Amino acid sequence: MSRRRARAMGCVLAIAALTLTTAPAAARPTAQPPDVPAAEFVRKPPPGMIQALQRDLRLNQAQAETRLLNETRLTPIEANLRRRLGDHFAGAWFAGNLAQTLVVATVDSTDAPVIAALGARPLVVSRSLIELRAVKAKIDAALISDRAAVSVRYVDVRTNKVVILSKEAPVITALLDAADVDLAAVRVVTSDEHPRPLYDLIAGDPYYVGAATRCSVGFSVTKGTQKGFISAGHCGKPAGSRSTTTGNPRRWWATAAAAPCPSAASEVP
Structure with a gap:
């Protein structure tokens, strides 16, 4: 539930490609299994997610768990309102460091009571x-x-x-x-940002960190002459440490290093 530039849980992982001109990106947040209650999903998130939220968003464990619970609770509301508002829907995003508020934008002021009744904050805008x-x-x-x-x-x-x-x-x-x-x-x-293709990648394609962690390709990045990609913070190790990544099939790609994130915003177009 992120926009095109969305930051998964506000955390990213910088993957430095050492020998290839590869460049994948943001791993999708793990979806809550349909038969697992929201509270149980938050108590048992993907390995490393809580630690990544604590590190990058400067939250304690209770706050990180609260954020995940809020996002899990509010996501179905966003999906419901997106359907109900139809052509009036103008996007949605989480507000607050703990994602405690879902803001839903509409072009029709008469939608405001419907949005508020479902527990979101309405915002009337000019364009759907x-x-x-x-x-x-x-x-x-x-x-x-x-x-x-x-x-x-x-x-x-x-x-x-x-x-x-x-x-x-x-x-x-x-x-x-x-x-x-x-x-x-x-x-x-x-801005000096200048995108250019570095590798034939498809969003959502899997890659692997170490022997057991599976993440997903997002988009490529460079820092000076260093080529790499961005992924979710829980897919790597703390800044300064390194782990091996492989593609699909499991051919060696690059070395991964986690980096802190500047923002806690999650957005839903």
């Missing part, structure tokens, strides 16, 4: 999620052929806009204006 995705599709079409407009683009449900990161912000704005994109629905941010 469908409209935001349509704006992003128009942006993608406008920028696809211009190499000077290389950028990172995503729907940001919290600001109810499509965010574009580019070191050529003025060029981007001019191209969008010429393509008749609604600039009121866009936020262009000057």
Whole structure:
């Protein structure tokens, strides 16, 4: 239940690829088994998850367990409201360090009582999620052929806009204006982020840490000339330590090292 840039439980794992130009990413949070009560799932989370939450979000054990319980409790509410609001739905996200509040955005103020009645906080915004995705599709079409407009683009449900990161912000704005994109629905941010393909990866493909831990591919990253990928914090060891990762089939990929996360936000588009 994360947006395109969502941070799984606010924790990431930096995987340094030592010999390949590989670069996978965020491992999906383990889903609660349907026959396991929420409280039991929180008491027995995937190995290392509680420790990762404590380390990266600076929580104690009780707070980490409370956060997991809140997310487990609120996730079905988000799914229910997404269905009930239909075209009015404009995204949702967890608020608070312990994910104690589910914020649900809508374009229709008459939905507010329904949202509140199910235990979420309503927020009335200008654009629905469908409209935001349509704006992003128009942006993608406008920028696809211009190499000077290389950028990172995503729907940001919290600001109810499509965010574009580019070191050529003025060029981007001019191209969008010429393509008749609604600039009121866009936020262009000057940034050096420059995505490029490093390996043929499919989101959700498995990889393995050590002999027993199975995680999932997300997206690739680089730091200077170092190639790697991002994954969930509980998939690795504390910062400074190392563990071996393998792909599928189990061929050696890289060495993994955990790194602290700057944010505790979880978001649901």
